[in-house]
Amino acid sequence: MKRQAKKVLSFVPSGVYADVRVIEREAEGIATKDGVVEAAESSSSHGYGVRILKDGVWGFAGSNDFSNDGYERTVKRALEIAESSVPYATVKTVLAPAKKVIASYKTEVGKDPFSISLEDKLELLLEADKKQRVSPKIVISQTSYHAHKEKKVFASTEGSLIDQEIIWCGAGIEASASMGNDFQNRSYPNSHGGQFQTRGWELVREMNLPGNAQRVGEEAVALLTAEQCPSGEFDLILDSNQLALQVHESAGHPTELDRALGYEASYAGTSFMTPDKLGKLAYGSKIVNITADATLPGGLGTFGYDDEGVSAQRVFLVKNGVFVDYLTSRETVEELRRTNPGYAPNSNGAMRASSWSHIPLIRMTNVNLEPHFAEGSAGQAWSLDSLINDTGNGIFMSTNKSWSIDDRRLNFQFGTEIAWEIKNGKRGRMFKNPTYQGMTPEFWNSCDAICGKDEWTIWGTPNCGKGQPSQVMYAGHGTSPARFRKVKVGVIKKW
Amino acid sequence: MMDEQKLKKIAQKTLALTNADEAEVVLFVANRGLTRFANSQIHQNVSLEDLGLSVRVAFGKRIGVASGNSFQGVVLQNVVNRAEAIARLQKEDPHFRGLPEARKLPKIKSVVIQAAPQERAQNVSAVIKKAKEKKIIASGAYDSSVTEVAVANSKGVWAYHAAGASDLSTILIGENSTGFGSQLVKNPADMRADDVADKALAKVISGQNPKDIEPGEYDVVLESQAVNEMMSFFAWLGPNSRLYYEQASPFSGKLGEKVLGENITIIDSPLDESGFPMPFDFEGVPKQKTEIIKQGKLVNLTYDSYHAGRFNAKNTGHALPAPNTSGPIPLHLAFEPGTKSLEEMIKGVKRGLLVTRLWYVRFLNPRSLSITGMTRDGTFLIENGEIVHGVRNLRFNQSIPEALNNVVEIGRDLESVGSFETELGTNRMPALHIKNWNFTSGTQF
Numbered sequence: 029m030k031r032q033a034k035k036v037l038s039f040v041p042s043g044v045y046a047d048v049r050v051i052e053r054e055a056e057g058i059a060t061k062d063g064v065v066e067a068a069e070s071s072s073s074h075g076y077g078v079r080i081l082k083d084g085v086w087g088f089a090g091s092n093d094f095s096n097d098g099y100e101r102t103v104k105r106a107l108e109i110a111e112s113s114v115p116y117a118t119v120k121t122v123l124a125p126a127k128k129v130i131a132s133y134k135t136e137v138g139k140d141p142f143s144i145s146l147e148d149k150l151e152l153l154l155e156a157d158k159k160q161r162v163s164p165k166i167v168i169s170q171t172s173y174h175a176h177k178e179k180k181v182f183a184s185t186e187g188s189l190i191d192q193e194i195i196w197c198g199a200g201i202e203a204s205a206s207m208g209n210d211f212q213n214r215s216y217p218n219s220h221g222g223q224f225q226t227r228g229w230e231l232v233r234e235m236n237l238p239g240n241a242q243r244v245g246e247e248a249v250a251l252l253t254a255e256q257c258p259s260g261e262f263d264l265i266l267d268s269n270q271l272a273l274q275v276h277e278s279a280g281h282p283t284e285l286d287r288a289l290g291y292e293a294s295y296a297g298t299s300f301m302t303p304d305k306l307g308k309l310a311y312g313s314k315i316v317n318i319t320a321d322a323t324l325p326g327g328l329g330t331f332g333y334d335d336e337g338v339s340a341q342r343v344f345l346v347k348n349g350v351f352v353d354y355l356t357s358r359e360t361v362e363e364l365r366r367t368n369p370g371y372a373p374n375s376n377g378a379m380r381a382s383s384w385s386h387i388p389l390i391r392m393t394n395v396n397l398e399p400h401f402a403e404g405s406a407g408q409a410w411s412l413d414s415l416i417n418d419t420g421n422g423i424f425m426s427t428n429k430s431w432s433i434d435d436r437r438l439n440f441q442f443g444t445e446i447a448w449e450i451k452n453g454k455r456g457r458m459f460k461n462p463t464y465q466g467m468t469p470e471f472w473n474s475c476d477a478i479c480g481k482d483e484w485t486i487w488g489t490p491n492c493g494k495g496q497p498s499q500v501m502y503a504g505h506g507t508s509p510a511r512f513r514k515v516k517v518g519v520i521k522k523w
Numbered sequence: 524m525m526d527e528q529k530l531k532k533i534a535q536k537t538l539a540l541t542n543a544d545e546a547e548v549v550l551f552v553a554n555r556g557l558t559r560f561a562n563s564q565i566h567q568n569v570s571l572e573d574l575g576l577s578v579r580v581a582f583g584k585r586i587g588v589a590s591g592n593s594f595q596g597v598v599l600q601n602v603v604n605r606a607e608a609i610a611r612l613q614k615e616d617p618h619f620r621g622l623p624e625a626r627k628l629p630k631i632k633s634v635v636i637q638a639a640p641q642e643r644a645q646n647v648s649a650v651i652k653k654a655k656e657k658k659i660i661a662s663g664a665y666d667s668s669v670t671e672v673a674v675a676n677s678k679g680v681w682a683y684h685a686a687g688a689s690d691l692s693t694i695l696i697g698e699n700s701t702g703f704g705s706q707l708v709k710n711p712a713d714m715r716a717d718d719v720a721d722k723a724l725a726k727v728i729s730g731q732n733p734k735d736i737e738p739g740e741y742d743v744v745l746e747s748q749a750v751n752e753m754m755s756f757f758a759w760l761g762p763n764s765r766l767y768y769e770q771a772s773p774f775s776g777k778l779g780e781k782v783l784g785e786n787i788t789i790i791d792s793p794l795d796e797s798g799f800p801m802p803f804d805f806e807g808v809p810k811q812k813t814e815i816i817k818q819g820k821l822v823n824l825t826y827d828s829y830h831a832g833r834f835n836a837k838n839t840g841h842a843l844p845a846p847n848t849s850g851p852i853p854l855h856l857a858f859e860p861g862t863k864s865l866e867e868m869i870k871g872v873k874r875g876l877l878v879t880r881l882w883y884v885r886f887l888n889p890r891s892l893s894i895t896g897m898t899r900d901g902t903f904l905i906e907n908g909e910i911v912h913g914v915r916n917l918r919f920n921q922s923i924p925e926a927l928n929n930v931v932e933i934g935r936d937l938e939s940v941g942s943f944e945t946e947l948g949t950n951r952m953p954a955l956h957i958k959n960w961n962f963t964s965g966t967q968f
Contacts, residue, residue: 059848065614067846070605071590075573088569092592105570112640113558113565116648121566146612154614167770206770211890291561293662294694297882300967385571432883432918434897439918439966441895443887461888465918465964496559496664497571519963520887520920 030191032094033183036078039103040185045081045123046103047184049335051384054142058149058173060157065150075384078102082110084120090385124361124374126338128187133332136325137228141175141197144229149173152237153199159241160203163249167211168204171237172221173197174490176502180384188337196328196502198224198488199232201241205248212251212460214445216240218269219428224488224502225326247446250458257447257459259518263422264464265415265511268479270444271397272487272505273428278468279311279318280395280503282437283345284378284494285354287390289363296494297435300468301351303367309351312472317398318346320355322377327394327504328488331380335388338377345395349473357390382499389495396506399484400477409480412509417453418477423517424448424455425462441465441519465519471512479508524635525552525574525671527683533576533594534675540603543580543610545622547676549805549844550594551575555668558643563651563661565644578606579845581622585613588846620832625679628809631800635685638667638711646716650693653720659727661720663693667711674807682807688799688949689714690941694900695723699968700733700913702726703879703900705748707939707949709799726879726901730913735965736904738917742875742931743960744868744905747938747952749898750858752881754950756894757923758853762791762815764824765850766889768834773892773924774821781819783927786861789816791825791841791853792951798855798939799949806842813839815853819928827851854948861933861953868932868956870908876917876960877903877910892923897966917962925959932956 029050040046052074059067075092080103087110091102153171160169175197182190200222202215217223217235225231266274281287282299290298301309312318322340324330331340336358345353354364355378365371379388401409408414416424430443447462448455486506493500530550537548552574559567576599577590587609591602638646643665654661667689674682691714692705704723708714745753766772774782783789793801793810803809806828814822826834827842830851841851869877879901887893898916905911934953941949 059846061848064616064618066616066848067588068586068609068613069588069590069846070609072601073592075592086566086568088567090569090571090573092573109556109568109570109640112644113568116565116644116651118564119562146609150612150614204769204771206890209890211771211888289562290660290662290696291566293561293696294559294664294692385573387567387569430885430887430895432885432895432897434916434918434966435882435899436966436968438968439897439916439964441918441920441964443895463887467966496567496666497555497557497569516964520893522891522893522922522961 029179029181030189032076033181036076036099036103037183037185039100040080045185046078047182048076048078049180049182049384050076051178051180054177056175058153060153060171062169063154063157073383077381077384078106079387080106080110081121082107083114085110085113085117086121088387121359122362123358126336126358126375129333129337129339130189133192135193135195135226137195139229140195141229142177156201156237156241159238160201160245162242162245165205165207165249165252166203166245167206170202173199173232182333182335182337184337190333190337192332194226194331195228196224196226197228197231198222199235199237201237201244203245203248205252207252210252212248214244214248214251215427216244218487219445220491224328224490225486226328226330227326251446251460254458254460257462257518261514262517263419263511263513264515264517265419265422265424265509267426268483268485268507268509269487270425270428271507271510273431274442275395275397275505275507276489277431277433278437278440279345280392283354284390285356285360285364288354289360295496300436300438303364305351306368307352310349310473311346311351311469312349313475314349315400315478316346316349316472316475317344319344319396319398320393321396322393324394324486324504324506327486328490328502329393329504334377334379335381336375336379338375341376343376355390355392360390380501382501386497386499389499391501392492392503394486394504394506397478397510399479399481399508401480410477412479412483415477415479415509415511416450416455419450419511420453422450424450438467440468463519464515464517466515474513474515475510476513477511479510483508524669530671530673530683531681534673537576537578537599537603538675538677540600541580541607543582543607545581545677547579547622549577550673552671553668554637556637556640556643557664557666558647559664560647560651561662563655565647568640576602577844578602580606580610581619582610584615584617584619585610586616586619587613618829618833622676622678623680623806623808623828623838626809628682629794629802631794631802632796633686634709635669636687636710637669638689642711643667646691646714649716650720653717653724654695657724660696661693662696665691674803674805676807680807682803684802686799691716691719693719693723695727697727697731700727700730701900702730707941729910730901730903733913733915736914738962738964740959740961742872742956742958744872744875744877745955745957746879747954748940749878749881750952750955751940751950752884753923754856754952756884756886758856760889760892762825763850763852764826764830764834767824771889773890778821778824780821782821782924783816783819784930785819786930786933787816787819787927788859790814790857791855792857793855795857795951798951804840804842805844808838808840808842810840825851825853855950857937857951858933858953860935860937862935863932864936865934865954868934868954869905869910871932871956872905872908875905876914877905887920893921894923895920915968916966918964919961920963921961926957929958930955931958
């Protein structure tokens with residue numbers, strides 16, 4: 029692959045910047061439903077994408093033709109595309125400096141998921157599928173598993189040459205119960221396919237899907253007769269799996285610098301966290317610290333180097349409640365420094381493309397709500413139980429069901445699969461159809477307690493969409509349960 | 524472009540490589556060019572040649588699927604080997620009744636033309652120029668592609684279709700308002716960038732200095748783009764036979780019953796040449812016009828071969844690429860149009876809102892087909908049949924069947940609209956005047 033990358037660059041004329049990514053990807057997926065294996069699939073993809081910056085304008089072309097003619101034609105196409113845009117360019121793109129890197133990186137996994145037999149995978153999933161069916165009211169029992177292995181080489185005309193191997197996998201289960209017009213879901217360990225990390229088959233084993241299946245089925249059935257979640261202002265504790273998506277939507281996306289600079293205006297939207305607010309905006313309360321950490325072991329957004337050859341980094345996006353940084357790229361850093369000259373001169377390494385055929389964009393790495401250590405009771409970090417106990421009366425919500433946020437990332441509304449009343453410091457009645465709604469800065473400023481490291485989980489989001497053509501990317505979010513005061517709950521009157 | 528004969532040879536070669544009882548190969552070739560612009564300049568210009576093949580094999584009722592992205596012999600063999608290996612280790616699927624038999628396919632005219640990079644840049648430049656004249660920032664994309672799809676199976680199915688699509692869309696950004704315009708055409712020569720810009724400019728200018736409006740129930744006129752964003756969710760859960768029989772659809776158990784207003788007739792119209800026709804589904808089964816809702820009654824569900832066999836129904840040609848865990852979904856929805864233009868529909872509203880687009884629409888409750896989302900890029904207050912001023916965007920929580928029971932007027936003009944939920948197809952949507960649309964909160968812009 030290194031040889032192929034170098035060969036591609038050999039067709040690039042001198043005097044222009046170019047980089048190439050050569051990628052070999054394997055993926056496998058299994059889905060079971062009601063005891064039947066509905067999907068067992070293996071896919072592979074091999075190709076390369078060339079990015080050329082000529083006269084301050086980008087051109088990009090991708091191909092899977094690995095002949096010399098193919099390399100030459102692809103480079104020529106990327107050049108032609110750049111040249112066709114030059115007459116219409118009003119601002120020239122300049123890249124922030126980056127170190128020349130020659131390196132290798134490999135995800136540390138225990139058991140390569142691709143080395144586990146299909147029989148073993150099916151056995152585990154079908155057992156978990158069966159154990160969810162605890163009642164005739166369970167109308168659907170489902171399981172799913174996915175694994176991904178990517179080998180990629182990055183090479184640039186600046187002399188960088190990097191090879192990486194990234195492996196991730198994950199799985200989950202979901203039971204659906206129905207009675208009359210009511211239909212309720214419960215999933216484990218998370219909704220939208222479960223939990224995903226840059227780890228091996230050991231992650232799937234540790235989840236103990238069969239051991240949790242009965243509870244999942246029972247909770248789905250119990251939701252049918254649970255009370256409707258009340259409406260009003262409540263103190264709200266969000267479980268870590270729901271907070272992961274809250275962080276993703278209301279902290280991760282708005283701190284993508286390409287959005288903030290308007291480059292996603294036509295599709296995914298922009299951001300209320302504009303450059304004039306950098307270092308000033310009271311994004312959250314003083315206990316809110318949000319990091320972007322591509323070095324976090326096991327995180328789904330963990331890698332060695334981004335798709336511009338910049339090394340993985342850990343940066344604070346929000347520090348002690350103040351918005352202090354963005355997820356950046358070489359191009360956007362340079363642009364930001366025109367209005368914010370004091371900003372750091374280098375990219376913090378957030379550029380990734382979903383495949384060889386797509387251009388890299390700024391994507392979330394692992395965007396985390398940092399855990400707290402000594403703010404809980406008696407100088408100890410909060411546990412979920414101690415936080416519930418401290419809350420007195422409120423609502424505890426778990427596991428995302430619906431999510432939506434406006435195109436500047438302000439007005440959001442989330443629904444979860446399940447909630448429980450908190451009464452007199454204890455978890456009480458189960459509620460169904462819980463929803464909450466708010467505005468991003470007000471919401472994060474109402475955060476007054478975050479649980480400690482023992483409750484902290486790095487959740488994986490394998491399906492984040494952005495860009496045109498649409499790119500689906502994988503990111504991670506470390507979160508522990510947290511409390512928010514006086515949140516608008518139960519905004520839906522009719523179900 | 525590869526052409527039909529080359530793809531047929533590749534399909535035959537692939538099918539000859541397997542000893543499975545039944546086998547199917549789906550081939551896909553795409554040339555895609557996309558020019559994106561933001562802050563009134565082109566910032567991304569890409570070209571992509573891609574191809575893929577997916578092989579589904581069955582040993583009895585044990586099925587395996589594998590895919591790859593090259594048509595070289597060694598890759599074909601590798602993909603077949605992987606599909607066979609999976610199938611041999613698979614459990615039996617008792618509901619699998621075999622792959623479809625060959626049937627005669629409808630003939631449709633294809634337009635297979637892609638806009639060149641210079642042509643895309645010229646159109647984009649025209650939008651930017653118009654916006655700059657009004658001191659407005661332009662963003663958007665011009666996406667132009669040519670796609671070939673072919674399906675073959677061991678029972679003699681051979682189906683091939685090539686088509687082009689060119690889609691220019693823009694969001695223009697003023698000081699405190701935005702406006703959206705778009706056009707989707709088969710032939711890039713029909714693209715009218717000035718019209719796209721004018722439509723968006725009218726929105727951004729008339730939407731200046733938007734005012735807050737109290738959330739609540741309003742009459743709305745949803746433009747065709749907004750209707751399409753809503754109907755993408757209807758397509759997923761409404762007529763899908765899989766979800767119908769899983770009790771997950773709002774219409775479960777209601778086939779033959781009135782489920783929507785009597786003024787609503789919805790068809791799946793895959794052969795309509797005024798849209799983007801497709802003669803067959805992803806199993807090579809011929810597509811046909813299917814009435815789904817007739818004067819408010821649910822008259823047909825959508826099926827692929829698997830669900831038609833499982834539920835003893837006729838296959839309607841709605842298969843998606845295997846393995847499909849979503850169920851058979853219509854990809855070419857169209858309303859029976861009404862008689863009024865958008866302007867005439869606005870005149871019929873005493874007090875309500877004109878909505879250009881919906882944004883970030885997601886299910887709230889699949890069983891009631893309730894969705895939530897925001898308005899975007901042009902929301903206006905209508906009073907006594909006139910647009911009064913722009914309003915800040917609102918969040919809605921709304922049941923789709925309830926909305927389609929509250930339709931006052933259906934627009935006469937059907938527009939071809941694609942969205943990210945329906946990348947595999949294109950709907951033909953009118954504007955709708957709907958009463959009692961439920962807005963629950965607002966935002967700051």
